[in-house]
Amino acid sequence: MKKIAILILLIFAEAQAEQVKINLWHQMLYSNRVVLREVCDAYEKQNPNVKIQLTYRETEELRSNFQSSAMGGSGPELIYGPSDQVGPFASMEIIKPLDEFFDAEFFKQFDPNAVVKLNGKTWMVGDMVGNHLMLIYNKELLPNPPQNTDELIEFGKNQTKDTDGDGKIDNYGLVWNFTEPFFYVPWLGGFGSWFFTETNQPNLNTPQNIEGFKFIKSLRDEHKIVPKECDYEVANALFKSGKAAMIINGDWSWGDYTDAKIDFGIARIPLVSQTSLYPNPLVGTKGYSINSNVSDKKIKPTLDLLRHLTSKEVQLKFTEKVNLMPSNLEARKDSLVLKNEILRQSAFVMEVGKPMPVVPEIRAVWDALRTQYQAVLGGNRTPEEGAKLSQANAEKQIREMNEILKPNEQATVIKWLFPVLFLLALVFGKRHFTEFLRDLKKNSFAYFMAFPAFFGIFAVIVYPFFYNLLISVSNFSLRTFQGWEVIGFQNYLTVFQEDVFYTVLWKTVLWTAVNLLFHVSLGVFLAVLINRTLPAKKILRTLLIIPWAVPQYITALTWRGMFNQEYGAINLALSKFFAMTPVQWLSQPFEAFSACVVTNIWLGFPFMMVIALGGLQSIPQELYEAARVDGATKWQQFWKITLPMLKPVMIPAITLGTIWTFNNINVVWLVSNAGEPSDQTHILVSYVYKAAFNLYRYGYAAALSMVIFLILLVFGVFFLRKTKATDSVY
Amino acid sequence: MIAVEFRNIIKSFGDVHILKEINLQVREGEFLVLVGPSGCGKSTSLRLIAGLEDATSGELLIHGKIVNDVDPSQRDIAMVFQSYALYPHLNVFENMAFGLRIRKTNENEIQKRVQEAAEILKITNLLDRKPKELSGGQRQRVALGRAIVRKPRVFLFDEPLSNLDAKLRGEMRVEIKRLHQLLGNTMVYVTHDQVEAMTMGDRIAIMNKGVIEQLDTPKMMYAKPLNTFVAGFIGTPQMNFLEGEIFKSQTEIYFKAGSFKLNLENLPFAQSFNDGKKIILGVRPENIFETENSQNALPASVELIEPLGSDVLAHLVIGGKNLTARFKGDSNIEAGNSIKISFEMNSLHFFDKETTQRLN
Amino acid sequence: MKIKNTEKWLIFTFLSVFTLATIYPVLNVIGISLRTDNAFQSKSLAFVEFDEPFEDTNGNKTRDENEKFTDENNNQKWDEGSSLKSFETLFTETSFLLWAWNSFLITLVVTLTGVVLASTCGYALSRFNFKGKQFGMVSLMTTQMFPATMLLLPFFIILSKLGLINSYLGLIIIYSSTALPFCIWQMKGYYDTIPQALEESARLDGCSRFSAFYKIILPLSAPALVITALFSFMASWSEYVVAAVVLQDPELYTLPLGLKSFQASLATQWGLYAAGALVVSVPVTVLFVALAKYLVSGLTLGSVKG
Known part of the structure; x- marks a missing residue:
């Protein structure tokens, strides 16, 4: 009996042990996600011991979250994403080379574009190829696509028109997210060069690049066939509503247009007439990589799953449901692929494509190109300067990215400094500590009440803070992800040596000052107005609080939409009520910065208004009566009574507001789309974020954030001292 | 029996000494008033009894037990605060019942005691109201009621009447005194108002800068103030002080301040003063009277008069010194008059100028 | 007049x-x-x-699927008017309700924790002079000064080490603590306006320190407590960045995370996103509206005596 029980237990334990959960993070579009889930469900049915957990993350977040979690020693077993994430991941050694698990035969099944190699090793197996740009045209508006750029301009001009006769253009010939480098570089091929050399160096200071800049500008300014401001959302919306004849977009958008019931055709991006060369869209792959933290126990089922997900059957399923071009060469011969008109056209487009580079340096190139390209489009640089600067900046950023700072003598100092400081703290702290112990007895109740909250706060803040302090004196970056060391104060030196710090600091101060000025003045002004007998006073007050209530990530995006030059509510209202010419809110540095400020003012004034209202209600009415008796005007009453009496309430709010505004990354990031145009709208925090998560300069970012902290600390202490915020009026 | 006792109590905050070695005994059933200017330490003393402050050193005894480490909740003391400290979220009944509920008194008893107290204080019709719906006087009564329902052995009052208008203050003074007679408990009462102190206290302790200047009955306090501080504090209008010195020769002895001169021949104790002794002479306004023809009459000019009905206050200038005198209401002096006055010689107060202590 | x-x-x-x-x-x-x-x-x-006016050759005014259409501008796309379709999809075809439930649970715990911790800590800071109080007050303010984004990586590492990834506990600890400094500050500000005599009176009435706080001060602080609750609520209800790092299992998603999944890199389902965003905003807005009067009376950062 006992034996049987043990046996059962053993079997049970065995079965338990075999149950594996495999996590897969991906960034698939909604419709693709559905297919993936189906595929995984089927797989789970066949392999009852396997449970697959799918997690969706937006591409950039997928990357940064995977990095963080892999660094923390966890993360999903499998990660699915575009091939360009291989560069950073492989450099950080957070994904495993696949060569040790699969033989050459396995890789041979796939299109070479889908087997992603870097430094002689294979890191990713793609389940599709594509992701390439093409010309998509609305067949109802344009039966045949243009064959070359001359036709493009001609057709475009025919299709760009003002249908309702209000003097504004309603229909455009061509729309696309042209300010984004990914959507620009194909043209470089058309003009006869490429932006990236085979030795992974940027190649941007070329006459072809200058031509390219001029060409895009001419489409917008000379031929006027593209809208003045056109990001992805605008372009997509115009095309989907039949208000644009052509769009340059990728294969991922087909589903969207089918849903919108657009009868569309696809073609190559038109031949550049002067060179007779086709633009070269970047062809990428998306595929699976394996986390380097996968335990030995899980590696086998993980590999099995990877094999399954890249198999011919699964790929064909994606082809059938969402028109993906399979990477599996066998699958390409399947009738599903051959008979698919769209895929056939897409394959035709792909013939002129060039592979998407996977080295991490590509990020630096994108970044440098984006900055200068947008400056050229905004008219703040000549194409020649833009080409030259983008090359120089790309080289510089690559250098910074690959630089491994060496420890200098300061490192030794720091290594000794920490223990010494710790000891000093102990010695000096001893007196405080004994006093504390004595006080603990006397004031035990106070400690009992205060302790839990402080414990929570310190647990969440203190460790990360010191961790950051450590990173800020280290060479933590892309190349040292797994083995960084303390190097000294070089990062701080870099912070203070670079001009950009001072420009961004100046902008941050301006940002904070302007915001606070408006928050407080608008808040107090509204509070004073509303703090009197008015009809519907309560309703007005409540409605005015709404900007505070609705989550920021929602309203910030809405504001971005409202700032669009042609379709945004702001310009529509300005031209309707004030007959103003449209302002290029999002593509000019000053205007974009103003747009961020306006959004943030909108978000922030209700808080100040509420604080001011509370303060107003506590001002004794007799003071006003006394002032009236003394003959003070309304205006004098406001300056001599209201403001001074509000001061003690407003000062702490202003202090907090300043700190919050100084560190408010949301608005800048969402409204200006991460610093656009040309990184001109950054404030310090968004700049830190970019340095850390986009450019992998963790050490530098940590140092910069320490500097931000110190600036605010000095401000806080000084401001509170100066204004004696803790004094009361009475 | 001693209800409350301070033994060498010192209270200081850092370098600031609020109480400097206080020794004080409050007798059982006594109404003791602590009076003094603000900052003299009277409130601190009261809060020490309540247990709301801890003594820096010394011992505090309540009914013979050292209570330095006893929590306020265990001291069986009730206190009426200057601000009344009524619980704003509870109605009058619950405010009064609060202490009993905390002590888990049974419901019948609570009802009975609150009703009793409410009747004594004539607030039975207010029991359902919230504090903010009450007038100042009503709040005061509720605060009293809250104290008496608990039947504590010691009552503490921290300037309870200072937020009331003059008329109500007068009424409540009587009310509290009546209450004391009715209940017979020990009461310690803090005020800065000497009228309250004089009218209410069985005994008065006058405090100044952390020390008790004099502890005595109101009568003695008035008649024999121990020093200039007490003399000046008790009595309205304030006692007149004249700084000067003694002139003594074989034939005469007089007090001289500027051109003001007062013959002291008839005062036996004055004979002991040495020539040139620096003296502060104290004269209460009620001890100055108008005279036609006396040896000791002094010429005075009337600067200003304040008729009070029963009395007239006259501000006089005598030999370059200002004095206030209280005359009968039917006196017909007017401002600008020149009159002659004299002092009730047996009611003069002599203080040493250096020590400010009483000499007679 | x-x-x-x-x-x-x-x-x-x-x-x-x-x-x-x-x-x-x-x-x-x-x-x-x-x-x-x-x-x-x-x-x-x-x-x-509104739907673009439509009339086919038979005078039929409702447009059938695929029926041809051309407007006066020769535009062949028929503009469909506003509808509640997105909301319908949101509730029927997505896990929106599950996310809402998750968010509700987390927010509830965070709000309760926040209120308990902030009310007690603020009380200690308002009423007592203890060693380290000054330091504590200043450090509360300084916690707001460090750029929060840079704390993410260390957060993640510490949570991984504690095994709190993919659990609500980690998230709750972080959320509760992030709103705390402000809440404590504001509770302290409110307590400062309540006369000390009330607790003193309560203590003479027989209350211990804690019961004086609990029975007298806490009920009186209702407006400030409401504000504290509101801030804690907001800190967790619409937080995205930390949740994205900590929660990986879609079953555990909170509303902002779920919403964000409608938003793919280049093809956002804006209708769903906006509908979801609105539904997410509704509770916050309702709370704000309902509590507007407390906002004014309870938000006392400063030191005005009432």
């Missing part, structure tokens, strides 16, 4: 216009959620649109 009235109406008109402009962006979100074409942009200022 007449002048006063004119002035009143002038102010009222001004405020009304200003308010309208203020809530326009929110109306805009409503408009997007009602749109059927999943687009973010529209070229009119109006936010509710």
Whole structure:
């Protein structure tokens, strides 16, 4: 009996042990996600011991979250994403080379574009190829696509028109997210060069690049066939509503247009007439990589799953449901692929494509190109300067990215400094500590009440803070992800040596000052107005609080939409009520910065208004009566009574507001789309974020954030001292 | 029996000494008033009894037990605060019942005691109201009621009447005194108002800068103030002080301040003063009277008069010194008059100028 | 008197216009959620649109699927008007309700924790002079000064080490603590306005220190507690960045995380997103509206004595 029980237990334990959960993070579009889930469900049915957990993350977040979690020693077993994430991941050694698990035969099944190699090793197996740009045209508006750029301009001009006769253009010939480098570089091929050399160096200071800049500008300014401001959302919306004849977009958008019931055709991006060369869209792959933290126990089922997900059957399923071009060469011969008109056209487009580079340096190139390209489009640089600067900046950023700072003598100092400081703290702290112990007895109740909250706060803040302090004196970056060391104060030196710090600091101060000025003045002004007998006073007050209530990530995006030059509510209202010419809110540095400020003012004034209202209600009415008796005007009453009496309430709010505004990354990031145009709208925090998560300069970012902290600390202490915020009026 | 006792109590905050070695005994059933200017330490003393402050050193005894480490909740003391400290979220009944509920008194008893107290204080019709719906006087009564329902052995009052208008203050003074007679408990009462102190206290302790200047009955306090501080504090209008010195020769002895001169021949104790002794002479306004023809009459000019009905206050200038005198209401002096006055010689107060202590 | 009235109406008109402009962006979100074409942009200022008039050759006014259409501008795309389709999809075809439940649970715990911790800690800071109080007050403020984004990586590492990834516990600890400094500050500010005599009286009435706090001060602090609760609520209800790092299992997703999954890199389902965003905003807005009067009376950062 006992034996049987043990046996059962053993079997049970065995079965338990075999149950594996495999996590897969991906960034698939909604419709693709559905297919993936189906595929995984089927797989789970066949392999009852396997449970697959799918997690969706937006591409950039997928990357940064995977990095963080892999660094923390966890993360999903499998990660699915575009091939360009291989560069950073492989450099950080957070994904495993696949060569040790699969033989050459396995890789041979796939299109070479889908087997992603870097430094002689294979890191990713793609389940599709594509992701390439093409010309998509609305067949109802344009039966045949243009064959070359001359036709493009001609057709475009025919299709760009003002249908309702209000003097504004309603229909455009061509729309696309042209300010984004990914959507620009194909043209470089058309003009006869490429932006990236085979030795992974940027190649941007070329006459072809200058031509390219001029060409895009001419489409917008000379031929006027593209809208003045056109990001992805605008372009997509115009095309989907039949208000644009052509769009340059990728294969991922087909589903969207089918849903919108657009009868569309696809073609190559038109031949550049002067060179007779086709633009070269970047062809990428998306595929699976394996986390380097996968335990030995899980590696086998993980590999099995990877094999399954890249198999011919699964790929064909994606082809059938969402028109993906399979990477599996066998699958390409399947009738599903051959008979698919769209895929056939897409394959035709792909013939002129060039592979998407996977080295991490590509990020630096994108970044440098984006900055200068947008400056050229905004008219703040000549194409020649833009080409030259983008090359120089790309080289510089690559250098910074690959630089491994060496420890200098300061490192030794720091290594000794920490223990010494710790000891000093102990010695000096001893007196405080004994006093504390004595006080603990006397004031035990106070400690009992205060302790839990402080414990929570310190647990969440203190460790990360010191961790950051450590990173800020280290060479933590892309190349040292797994083995960084303390190097000294070089990062701080870099912070203070670079001009950009001072420009961004100046902008941050301006940002904070302007915001606070408006928050407080608008808040107090509204509070004073509303703090009197008015009809519907309560309703007005409540409605005015709404900007505070609705989550920021929602309203910030809405504001971005409202700032669009042609379709945004702001310009529509300005031209309707004030007959103003449209302002290029999002593509000019000053205007974009103003747009961020306006959004943030909108978000922030209700808080100040509420604080001011509370303060107003506590001002004794007799003071006003006394002032009236003394003959003070309304205006004098406001300056001599209201403001001074509000001061003690407003000062702490202003202090907090300043700190919050100084560190408010949301608005800048969402409204200006991460610093656009040309990184001109950054404030310090968004700049830190970019340095850390986009450019992998963790050490530098940590140092910069320490500097931000110190600036605010000095401000806080000084401001509170100066204004004696803790004094009361009475 | 001693209800409350301070033994060498010192209270200081850092370098600031609020109480400097206080020794004080409050007798059982006594109404003791602590009076003094603000900052003299009277409130601190009261809060020490309540247990709301801890003594820096010394011992505090309540009914013979050292209570330095006893929590306020265990001291069986009730206190009426200057601000009344009524619980704003509870109605009058619950405010009064609060202490009993905390002590888990049974419901019948609570009802009975609150009703009793409410009747004594004539607030039975207010029991359902919230504090903010009450007038100042009503709040005061509720605060009293809250104290008496608990039947504590010691009552503490921290300037309870200072937020009331003059008329109500007068009424409540009587009310509290009546209450004391009715209940017979020990009461310690803090005020800065000497009228309250004089009218209410069985005994008065006058405090100044952390020390008790004099502890005595109101009568003695008035008649024999121990020093200039007490003399000046008790009595309205304030006692007149004249700084000067003694002139003594074989034939005469007089007090001289500027051109003001007062013959002291008839005062036996004055004979002991040495020539040139620096003296502060104290004269209460009620001890100055108008005279036609006396040896000791002094010429005075009337600067200003304040008729009070029963009395007239006259501000006089005598030999370059200002004095206030209280005359009968039917006196017909007017401002600008020149009159002659004299002092009730047996009611003069002599203080040493250096020590400010009483000499007679 | 007449002048006063004119002035009143002038102010009222001004405020009304200003308010309208203020809530326009929110109306805009409503408009997007009602749109059927999943687009973010529209070229009119109006936010509710009607179906484009349609009439086929038989005089039939409802358009069948695939029926040909050309408007007076020779535009062959029929503009469908506003509808509640997005909302329908949101509730029937997505895990929205599950996310809402998750968010609710987390928010509830965070709010309770926040209120308990902030009310006790604020009380200690307001009423007692203890060693380290000054340091504590200053450090509360300094916690707000460090750029929060840089704390993410260390957060993640510490949570991984504690095995709190993919669990609500880690998230709850972080959320509760992030709103705390402000809440403590504001509770302290409110307590400062309550006379000490009340607790003293309660203690003479027989209360211990804690019961004086609990029975007398806490009920009186209702407005401030409500504000604290509101801030804690907001800190967790609409937080995205930390949740994205900590939660990986879709079953555990909170509302912002779920919403964000409608938003793919280049093809956002704007209709769903906007509809979801609105539904997410509703509880916060309702709370704000319901608590507007407390906001004014309870938000006492400063030191005005009441």
